[in-house]
Amino acid sequence: MQIFESNSPLLPEIFSLHGKWRAQQEAVICGRERLTWAQFIAGNHRLANGLLARGVNPRDAVGVVMSNGVPMLQAMMGLMAMGAVSVPINLSVNDDGLVSMLNDAGVTALIVSADQRARIESLIPSMPKSLKLMVCDQGADDDWVSFEQLVATAGEQLPKVGIEATDRLNIIYSSGTTGLPKGIVHTQGGRRDWAYDLAIALRYHCNSKTLLTIGLYSNISWVAMLTTLLAGGTLVIAKKFEANAFLDIVQDEKITHTAMVPIQFQRVIECLEKSKNEYDLGSLDAMMSCGSPLHAELKQSIFDYMPCGIIELYGLTEGVITTIEPEQSEGRWSSVGKPLIGTDIRIVDDNDVQMAANQSGEIVSRGRITMPGYLNRPDANAEASYTDEDGKVWLRTGDIGYFDDEGFIYIVDRKKDMILTGGQNVYPQDIEAVMFEHPAVNDVAVIAAPSNRWGETPIAIVVCDEKSAATMNEITKWSNQRLGKQQRIAAAIAVNELPRNPNGKILKRELKKVHSVVSYD
Known part of the structure; x- marks a missing residue:
């Protein structure tokens, strides 16, 4: 017998409740712009309701071609709140790649920042036939709707659109400037579970203040965004990365968390060496490095200069993650740790035979954070699948590695030559x-x-x-x-x-x- 409803809320509902119960706590900071949770959630919901009123439907794919800032964050969170599928585009991709991705996703709307508008206008003839609405964060004319117009009469309530856990939340493209793009699909439930598991591994909490320095289209930024927002913390968005500015923001805003790639940490260490370590970095609780291997010498330098050390994360946007705790790094400087909670990993040889400890082979993974599949790519899905002796399907990473006698994983090479x-x-x-x-x-x-x-x-x-x-x-x-x-x-x-x-x-x-x-x- 069940008397009371006991469901697992999805991210839009969780964030909406933060807007209620953490109303006056800061949610987002970007330069001089500062939004409380109440303001942030109200803005997200107005965007969502404005898009619904303009004919964008739940489960529609919407391209996001924007530079870092509060408008981009609110565009993606607003799309999540209305049950639409955000398709954030890496701004460095060439025009052919951008058009290819938007066509593959079949976007019905585009949301762009003012600095990307001219580029998009030049590509209109190549855009998908499904495109019916173009929104720009600033300025409006016959072809474009501005954010101001979009939210003018929109309500601040969370849209009641019946979002399901299996609904797509976003599509992140891993390649595709030529040939067939690979769109990695994430669902509402999958992203929620992913954020829960990562928040534990990366030590997020309600007082987290996270500095974002990478484009918000990147899955690295999504790690930091969703874990911070899930915990009810504060996001600090940098429009671009500069090592000195990073250190200034950490000191002035008392940043607790960040997620960056090794080359960024290298630039920060170089600045600290030149400044004779004059910055106060005592507020930092946890930092994550991912995207490429963190070489042992650099990792040790981070520990020397930054009291919180570093959590190295190995993973794929497709949904395999390992992390190594700062306390575990001594003597294992080249290891990427152990699988994320709830995730399992195997090492298999070229014949798909499971390997023992200290034997190299392809890394395969399974767990609740794994993507449901690539968009429109049955060939890529088949290529990425490994089926075990019990009929369970695992994700092939294409990376070569091994685990030692204690179960710590080491990456040897990248099988795919990426x-x-x-x-x-x-x-x-x-x-x-x-x-x-x-x-x-x-x-x-x-x-x-x-x-x-x-x-x-x-x-x-x-x-x-x-x-x-x-x-x-x-x-x-x-x-x-x-x-x-x-x-x-x-x-x-x-x-x-x-x-x-x-x-x-x-x-x-x-x-x-x-x-x-x-x-x-």
């Missing part, structure tokens, strides 16, 4: 597809090389048409004009042929041995 530059995923095949369009390029392989600035950077190993007079500098310039900002190659290197196995597959590991010894700025 390049992690500045914490962003860059896929060599996307760059190669562009470079093959150059008339002088007969063959090309893109690999990662060390970068003093970005951690890794793409370089291209090129086989040219023997009749071509094109130089490597010319090919580099031509390619970078057509690539997204983070895809741009640091160099093109001429060779007579590329090494291949008997099946014709390029042996990138051999190329890396020869060409990845030089570091680029």
Whole structure:
């Protein structure tokens, strides 16, 4: 017998209750703009109700092409509150990639910041036929609705739209400037569970004050956003990252949490070294590093300069996560820890046989935080699936690793040859597809090389048409004009042929041995 209703509220309801019970506590800070929880939630709900009144429906996909700021945060939270599916776009992607992603998602509306409006207007002819509403945070005309117009008569109540846990919440694209994009789907229930589990692992609480320094489209930012908001804390948004500004904000705002990529931490440590550690960083409770490996020397420097140490997170947007606690790092500087609570991990060989401790193989994972699948990509879903002896399906990571005798996990290599530059995923095949369009390029392989600035950077190993007079500098310039900002190659290197196995597959590991010894700025 059940007398009382006992449901598990989704994030829109949880956040709405924070607006009620934490009304006067600060929820968001960006520069001089400061919003209480009551103001933040009221604004989110007005946006949601305004979109509903303009014909955007629950479960519709809505593209978000915006720079960091309160408007972008409220756009994504407003879409969540009305049960729509946000599709946040990495602003560094090139125009072809942006159009490809929005078409793949089938967006019915676009929300853009004023600095992105001209770019979007130039691409209107290529936008999906489903597009029926364009919203800009500032300014309005016959084609655009402003935020001010959108919320003018909208109510502040949480929309009653019947959101289900299995409804899509967002789609985050991991690649797609050329060819088929890979949209990673997250659900309302999945994101809630993900935030709960991460909040425990990353030590969030109701007094957390979290500094966001990466684009809000990034899943790294979503980690920090949702865990902080779930706990009822405060978000501090930086419009861009600068190491000195980071330290000033931490000191002045008494920041407790942040999530960044290793190259950002490296810049912060360099600033601390130059300043002779003059900053007061005592407010920091926990910091997370993810996106690329945190090398042992840098990790130890973080512990030397920052009293809270660092929690290193290994994970995929698709839904596998491990973390290593600061207290566990001594003597395990290269480890990425153990699986997130409720998540299981196996190591399997090329024949899908489970490996014992200290044996390297592909990392596979399963748990409640795993995505339901890629959007419109049954081929990618099949490729990413591993089925165990009990018929349970696990997510293949494409990464090679092992666990030691105590169960601590170590990453050995990236099976998929993905390049992690500045914490962003860059896929060599996307760059190669562009470079093959150059008339002088007969063959090309893109690999990662060390970068003093970005951690890794793409370089291209090129086989040219023997009749071509094109130089490597010319090919580099031509390619970078057509690539997204983070895809741009640091160099093109001429060779007579590329090494291949008997099946014709390029042996990138051999190329890396020869060409990845030089570091680029």
